[in-house]
Amino acid sequence: MTFQALKRLHSIIGEALDEIERVYTVGSSAIDMSGPPTPASLQSTSTSPPSPSSPSCSSARLFFGNGYASPPPSPSASSFPFHVLPDPIDFPSLDSPHEPNSPSESLTAHPEVSSAINKIVAACGQMSATVQPPFLSICDAAMGYHLPSCLRLFEATHTPEILKKAGPEGLHVKEIAQANGVDATKLAHVLRLLCTHHYVREVSPNVFANNRLSSMIDTGKSIEKIKECPEKKYEGTNGIAAFVGLCTDELQKSSAYLTEAYFLSPKAHLNGKEPTRAPFNYAFGCEGTDFFAWLEGHGIQGQHVNGRARSGSIKLAGILPQTSHELKKLDPGHQYTPSHKKGSSDIFHKSQSVSSQPENPNRFRLERFGVAMTGTDSWEVPGAVFNGTPIFFWRITLLIGVLEGFDWHALPQGSLIVDVGGGIGSSMMLLAHAFSRPQDEDALGFKYIIQDRQVVVDMGEKAWRAKCPEYLELGIAQFKVHDFFTPQPIKNAAVFFLRVVLHDWPTDYARAVLLRLREAATPETKLLIADFVIPLACRDDFGATANEDSDGIEGVEGVETQPVPSPLLPNLGKASANVYWMDLTMQVTFNGQERTLREIVALALSAGWKVTRVVKAPGSHFGHITATPTHIPVDKGAANSTPSLSDATKPGQSKATTNNSLDRHPHILERSMSRCGTPTFGSNRLLPSFEEVKVKPRFGFGYKGSDRRNPKVIPLNPAPHIAAPRKRPSPLSIPISPSVPSRAKINLPLPQSPIKRRPSHAHLSQLYRPPPHQSSTSPTPNINTRNPPPLVPLSPRLPVSPLSRRSSFASLSGAAAAQAGNATNPSMIPVRQLSESSISVPSANTTPPSPTITRHKLIHRQSLAQLTPTRKRSESVVTQPSVAEGRPLMRPVHLGDIMAKEAGTYARRALDFSEIRSDDTGPSQDPIAAGCSLLDAAVPIEKGILNRRGSSE
Template identity: 25%
Template sequence: MSQMKTPRAKLDALLALLNSAAQDAIAEYERTGEVPSKESGHPRDSQHPTIALKNALRILEGACDQLCITLAPPTHTLLSRRYVHYEPACIRFVIKAKVADALVGHPDGLPVAEIAEKTGIEPGKLARILRFLATKHCFREVSQDVFANNRLSLPLVSSSPVAILCLLSTTVTFGAANQIDACLTDPEYGPSLRPEKSPFMYNVRDEGLTDFFDYLKHHPDLEQLFASGMMALSKVAGDGASLANNFPWKNMAPGSTFCDIGSGIGGICLEIAAAQSHLKLTLQDQPHVLDKARHLWSCELPKALDEQRVDFVPIDFFKEGPVKNQDIYYMRQIVHDWPDNLVKGILQRIKESMKSTSRLLIHDYVLPVLYQRDSQDLDDITAPEPLLPSFGAGNIRRTLFIPAYYQDINM
């Protein structure tokens, strides 16, 4: 139970947390070099952040947000939030227009007229979007109508994993988010938990499709973007590298088997196969997805194909179980896609395929609680008071850089 009785005591505690977390982040950067500047890229920007830096940022962001919410009048906060959709919309625009690409190699910036010529965008409108983003420290206005890249805009080069993820999320969610109120108040869609009754499917209901993945199947360009986005997410979050290098694979005998259920095109397995050549891998997904996976593997890791270390086996996990008697079964970001009754069926079919020594790894989201509990499970990580136990804004969009509460709304 909180010992902070007064609002002033809570504000002082937030300020102390803010300062402490900032000092921890600074110390973590200085451990290997210099602290970053918002004006330019930093050597560690291309690396996965350490646990120490993630922990510091979680408190820093949570405390900053809670401090602003506490001290600002509610009207100030809410009137600002009504326009938050413009920022991702403008980020999407600059990625598709390749604005950051055009500024690479021009550290002193380019006049907006030259950027407009390179991108084909009307210069006045382009300047307004860049100036808006620059107020959010994304791009930099060097002088009037002269813009340059900075630390936050450099990852928006169109080929980067971050840019691909931004394109995917804005492509998929914008229309659906605008339909949340209509969907939830619709007498047919609102009460239903079925995948075909989601706000996304409400937005495309005239197409007569069954669920989001059926929609992808009928829209190849978006399906390709989704596959690229899942690969990008693994790279940005470090999922593949973490699993490939930190799980005790060396304790498993040569020829041990690993089955990735709902593998997509196999981004996770690519990293495992590259790091652990003694394993036999099986990718399972829809047939047309596995066709793309074979092509990817032939380009990225043909040696694994030549050595017959990877199989591609189609599956409909709503109707059938995975290949039998695997040592490890793995599901990454599958469970959160489906309602409980369908997930129970998937898990039951996996169980029926397992041998007595098989293990199932479920790699998915866990939402931290927002309320104080008298007793905590040993595995719980609770934020220091007076932060929300979930760390608030410090955890809303990621659990180790994977969306948490945002992803909950996505579903």
């Protein structure tokens, strides 16, 4: 049985790889075109089978010859001019730096690809857990803490930036050490551990280079620039380095205290319930101070959690040298400000500008947190593109979520929507664009109230005035200061909307928020919760079998998930790790949590809301949950009493939370709401534009106006062949509700949009469909038999002929246009697929080299390209030699186009190639001291010594 399961996992991996390769192969023909294929070209390729000797037939074999039952190349194939055929785009290499805007990297976000990737990750994780000696798997988990520790040192010492400068050939550890000030031997060991887990690359003994993973942690700044102003390291970056810093510093330390908080503490029963008694408070010795307040500089001196402070606990709060005295010892030449208190996080205190804000020793952490939240963009469907710019996470969940997440068209004209804890009103602006545009006569005329704390309301009003003042001026939208723990003043809302609010709060607090809304609800009012929905790790029948955990879940529309191929874990195991990381992060920082559907249903029911419907985007765990008012249950803990809504003024005062410590610590609530430094909890700070609503990413449609039952659906992609039903559904998806405009509606011609798009993933997703035989080879026969996706046979011909393809390239630039149609034109210089920056000049009729040699050359050249200045991108039109299936391919690519797409990245990289000053040893740090203190503190606690000592003292 186990062998059978392992073989099944193996074939899941193989089939998923085939699937990825197929999309990449097809993508080669689509991704570099100036626009989507013309209807005529697509139509002709899909309807008329080519003759065996025709060029398109040959190219079709090249496209689909590898795992998709295409016939082997005919002898005539060899006579075909390969150099004009589209090359298959290769999957990104682990050994090369991450190129976010490259076609290769962009295709990883294609729905078919990401679904296949999920299966591979899940299957590999499961396979390795099955075959690896159990003790070694335990070691991986039990000693895995070294990984974030090493990653932290790597990031904090700006090593990604140092390695970037060295390029693919890497840098000897002695030189790295010289640049970042860490002892070379220590550093080599740290880096090697990271290499072993594929986060860095050891090129040759003690020589290290960035790879696809580590290069993501590169801020894009030069090491010199960072050293000039280290406290600004994260400013203006994509936030990934900041995110790594946040996670591997305060979050990792907090997580280490999970057991102390929830088990070993004498008040463990309380610790999971209060935002200020979370594992974080143990790690940093600051009871009564919530995470955000602490970031703002409160509680740094440490208040005891459940007794006296543990030895070293206060020192743990800081990253490194704690006092100016300690700092001076390390660096006598530097003038330190007296602001270096205990608990300071400011590893960059060496900078002169620190003294300008001496009041918050956690300022660096605070600012890092803000930027880190933008780094979390990469969590969700990365690569979705709007107007040439990737949009991620919060924005993508916003853009793809709220419009489909609820049946807005079922609401009466002029309904009032209240966004509770609405931040700066990003969601409401999206709805306003869709349903309330003043000039749109079909508009549903909804009105919006955005409630939040004063500081956020001020930000929101300012943002709306700058972007769309008419909504405020016409009274379509209003901002109101409101504390959601106090009685809700709006009594006629059609919808109360809570987006990523409940996950911030322990359950009693979340319940209090919901009770306040229930109190103000009419019988018609709907509650719409938008939050992550954690999947179970086992098969879920969603209440079909009655049990106490399934109360209220039966009959909820949209709960069913697509089955995952056996024997994978139903939640796709490792592939779904992020939602669980997120959950634990909310727990250890302020006892918030992500919730399972059962937990959401139960929480809602406990406050008088019945969940009726769930909508999730395919492949996403982010859900929109609709609930309607129901009776408020009698509190189990307070027999004879129906919870009085007016008791819910504060969680600590509600009958449901009689044990709440709020009365004893009246400042807790105040503290937990004082999140001034991070006013929006790191959520959206950008408002969506009307264009974004119109051209929604990924799903391929957008709304224009709001004709009640027939929203005008604007297709993102005009490709006519998408009329056919699409790919098989993602195994992660929960079906989108019928209210979502159907795929069929997508088949409208694309109106002239003011927005210049590059071929987007939504576009690509509609271009690719699985070949017909795939259903029979699919690892998910149960999916196909239960819910057979009507597949459209792929034409054996190329979607676009080489000729039409060339003219597409030509249309990209005037220069290219002049040369279009001539494959042997001297300006068609070859470029290699994997490294667009390298240039070689084979003539068009060069005899293809042998596969082995070419492959070798490719790898070699690829690294050279990144080192040699003369190999920098030019504006030429170039082609590249490559090998697929032993056949050399040449593909004409206009480099100017690639450059335009990647301008940001490369411009940035070009700036970074300057000298590292070897005399600057970087910030002084002493991570080992902190690590020892952690252990020192943990050991006596584990042994129960602390309690005894505490009681005897």
